[in-house]
Structures are given as C-alpha cells and as structure tokens.
Amino acid sequence: MATETATAERTRATPLELFFDLVYVFAFTQVTHLMADGESIRSILGGLAILGVLWWSWASHAWLANQQVADRGPVRIGILAAIATVLVISIPEVYPADGESLFGALLFSIGFVVLSIVYTAVNLVAARGDRALRRQVLRTMSVTIVPVSIALISGALLGGTAQLALWLAAVAIEGITIYLTSQGGAWLLPSAAHYAERHGLVVILALGESVISIGLGASHSPITVGTVIAALIAIVVALGLWWVYFGRVSDAAEHSIEAMTGNHRTRTATIGTYLHFGTVAGILLVSLGLGGAIESIAAAHVPAEFDWIALITGLALFLAATAAYSAVATHNPTTPDSGEAP
Template identity: 85%
Template sequence: MATETATAERTRATPLELFFDLVYVFAFTQVTHLMADGESIRSILGGLAVLGVLWWSWASHAWLANQQVADRGPVRIGILAAIAIVLVLSIAIPEVYPVAGESLFGALLFSIGFVALSVVYTAVNIVAARGDRALRRQVLRTMGVTIVPVSIALISGALLGGTAQLALWLAAVAIEGITIYLTSQGGAWLLPSAAHYAERHGLVVILALGESIISIGLGASHSPLTPAIVLASLTAVSVALAMWWVYFGRVSERAEHNIDAMTGNRRTATATIGTYLHFGIVAGILLASLGLGGAIENIGAGHPPTPFNWTALATGLTLFLATTTAYSGVAGNRIATPSHSGAAS
C-alpha cells in the first residue's frame, strides 16, 4: 500500500519540484546571454557546454523525484540544497570563461559547485533508496563511474582556461552522458510514473520557451518603439508559438501514453533516450531565442539581422525539429502492445 501511495503521488510534480525548475529560468537566460557574448561559434559551443552541465543536474533530479516522493525526508532536503547550488552556478555563468589575466573564480565556482551538487545528489539517492539494495547498487555504480572523470575535466578546464577549457568542458558533458547511459543498461533505475516524466519534461520545455519570450521582450525593450519593432516581435513570437505547437500539439501527450503502456527495461530505456533528446529540444529553443532576440535588437538599431542572428536561428530550429522528430519516433509512435489493462496485469 505504501508503494502504491508513493507512486500515485509521483504522477504529478510537487510544488517543490516546480520551485526547483524555476531556478532554471534564470540559468537559461544566463546561458543565452553567454552565447550572445562575442557572437561566434566559440561562444555558442561555450554556452552549450554550460547548458549541458546544467542539463544533467536537472535531469538527475527529475528522475530522482520520479522514483522517490520529492517533498519528504532526505529528498526534500536534497532538492532544497540543489536549488541553492544551481542558483550559485547560474550567478557564475557570465564569468565561467575568463580571458587571460582575469580571475578564475567564476570558472572554479561553477565547476566545483557542480561537483558538490553531484555529491549531494548521490548521497540523497543512497539514503532515499535504503530499502532497495538494487537501486543503491545502481546509484553507486552510475555515480561512482561518473563523478571522478567529470570532476577532473571540469576543474582542470577551469584552471587551464582558453581552448583547453572549452574542450574539457564539452568532454565532461559527453562523459557524463555516456557513463550514465552505459551503466544504466539493464540496471535498477525505474520509471514509476510516465505522467510525472512527461510533465517534468514538458515543464522544462516551457521554461526554455519562456526564455525565448524574455529574449524577444528584452530585444524590443532595448530599442525605440517603432512599427518595425512591433512587426519583428510578432514574427518572433509566431516562431515561439510554432515550436510550442510542434512539441505540445503533436508529440508530448502521445509520447506520454505510449511510455505509460510500456513495461520493464523497455519503458526505462525509452524514457532515458527521451531525456537525452530533450537536451537537444531545449538547446534548439535557446539557440532560436538567441537569434530572435539579437535580430530584434539589430532591427531596433536600424540594421538588418546579422549572419550570426540568422545562423543561431536556423541552427536552433533545425536542432529543435530534429530532436523533436526523433523523440516522436522513439516514444510518440503508436506501439503494438496488448491493451493497457492486460499489460498492467
């Protein structure tokens, strides 16, 4: 009975989880500004590296709250601590890539902060899973393999700076993704609630779309109000609305139903791939918002959008459509299974 009650409570995100997600609104805004600084491929890659680090922190806690009740006991304490740490990481973002002669404090704060967040997350998982030996072994296996190389890459990059930092931070994002995936195959990670999974992933997409609205609004507010600015803003909002419709109108609900109909390792594996693809969905939205916001600022200054604006917009939309389509293919297509009641029995 206790297990059934806990599972029922995980069918929807708790207020604490919603509070946790809110800190990522600020984080996403900081990432977009970081990518805009310098208007180059390097600045985009640097922003994606930071976004990747943030993404693993968000995804880990989203899965934790699916397996454990988020607003009770050690999990509640862990999420409250995570909110504070992610805020600190977000504050550090503008200074994570210092040029020669500048302080390394921002880069070190971000990298060491993420390591601390990973350690806290691991400890909370172990304590929360005290009645499930298989899950505790899974946590130790996954995080034990992941934390050391990721920590070395992030801290070494912060100390080295320059191109080495960018390469090591991108490597850290890739290492975490690869080690989590490989150590999770056939493991003890579970997905008790497909509804909770779909809601949390839908909410993070909403947060990214909210950042696009912020970028559009800031771009317009930094310019004199003219018919051209109004028209450009309406066009940009139409792009954001189209992305909303593609994800929520065409993919999200159907994916939730199909994942809910799956069982066992297939269910967990499909949801895991979905989490990876949502990184591309969110990154695509942020890149598109980067292009839209910059284009509006240029139009307000009396200049046409720059090649960087168009490149960011086109790359973002392409990435968003590619990963959304892939998510639809993995989880959104109708699957040939017995009736839902038969599968549950």
C-alpha cells in the same frame, strides 16, 4: 524502497519541483546571455557546454523525484540543496579572459561536484529499501563523478581553448557513462505522467524565457513599425515551437510511455531525456537569434550573421530532437521486451 514516499503511476509534479525547474531555467537563460556576449561559434559551444552540465544535473533530480515524492524526507533536502547551489553557480563569469580571475570557472566546477555528491547521497538514502537500485546508483555515479569532475576542474584551471574542450568532453563523458552503466541496470520510472509533466515544464519555461528575450530585444530601441513586425514574427515562431511540442508530441508520447512496462519504459524514457536536451538547447538558440535580430531591426540594421546562425541552428535542433522523441516514444516494437535497461 520506502513505501511512504514512493511515487505512483499518476503522480504529478509538486510546487517544489516547479520552483526547482524555474531555478534551472534561470541558469539556462544565463547561458543564452553568455552566448550573446561572445557572438561567435566558440561562444555557442561554450554555452552548450555549460547547458550540458546543468542538464545532466536537472535530469538526474527529475528522475529521482519520479521515484520518491519530492517534497518529503531526504529528497526534499537534496532538491533544496540543488536549488541553492545552482543559484550560486549561475552568477559568475565562467570563461575568464587571459589574466582574469579563475574564481567563476572554479566555482562552477566545484558546484557541479557538490551537486553530484549530494545527489548521490540523497539517492542512496531514498533507495534504502531497494538493494538493486542502491547498487545502480553507486555503479553509475562512481564511474561518472570522477572523470567529469577532473575534466571540469582541470578546464577551469587551464582556461582558454583547453577549458572549452575539457568542458565539452565533460558533457560527453557524463552522457556516455550514464548510458553505459545503465545497461542491464535497475533505474525505475514509476510514473510516466510525472516524467512527461517534468519534461514539459522545462520546455514551457524555456519557451517563456524566449518570449522575454523577444520583449527585451524590442525594448532596447524606440518602437518602430519594423520592430513591431519583427516582434510579431518572433511571437509566431515561439508559438510554432509550442504547438509542435505540446500540440503534436507531448501528449502522444506520454500515453505511449505510460502503456509501456518494465525496462522498455525506462529505456524509452531515458532516450527521451537525452533528446530533450536538444529540444531545450534548440529553444535557447532560437531565443538568442530572435532577440539579436529584433535589436538589430529596432536599430534599423540588418540582423547579423550570428543571429541567423543561432536562429536556424536552433530551429533545426529543436525540430530534429522533437521529431526523434516522438518517433522513439511512440514506437511499439512487436518483439517481447529484452529485459535490458538503459
């Protein structure tokens, strides 16, 4: 690996990475709008499918920047290309109704293929001095890109229930293939501090968007006493999510992972990235439920069943994922490291 751009243990996130995270969180919030428009379990599943595709892309680039400094050389080019691509694929309607254009769905699917190919090329260049890592990149991406791309593009062409099923399958396939091909592999996590900061950034940005949703929900109707009370309750909920993650979990997890070495560290951090998907998805669902509930209360209506389902499901998912991350990250086995990578 090229030493001039390799990261160190205490490497922190760069301004380019913060911009990168902002773009992805913008895409995540588009998912929330999509779910709100449908107001059904189907729309929630459709939103989670898109979020899952975006999440794997975000996570892959976050791990890449952990190995090589993000604002230099080929990694910077790859991140800039990812930013441009995500901004483009965040705009169109991805679930067309019967008779509507397939352009949005195809654009999203092809955008994923572009993201994956560029990421793979950049990763190979960045790992040019590390043969084991280059083999790992080829092993994982060659097995992952083809089936996921086929599922996404086929779903975009078929539309309807087939599209939803294939896109959910694409998310599952990517998670499974990445995990299985990483067993006994050579993925690296040079900086636990950088890992914790990047994951914390995406969580705080998602929480920030939930606050925006609260404000938007209150702004759609005249301000009343009920609206103010509902908004205050929503803010308390958002602060509670912040406290659970940053007050109880984040720092302890970072210090624990930092004390780990070798494959034990990589394996633990990999599981943490998977669990953070649940954390972010939970925040977005809570945001969806709170925004809809405040709009209803402002209009002197009882919050809809969909809002309660989104809120309760989001809280449960957030708490479960955060608790699991805390348990995994702070668990220190007494047996020696088996040498098995994730």
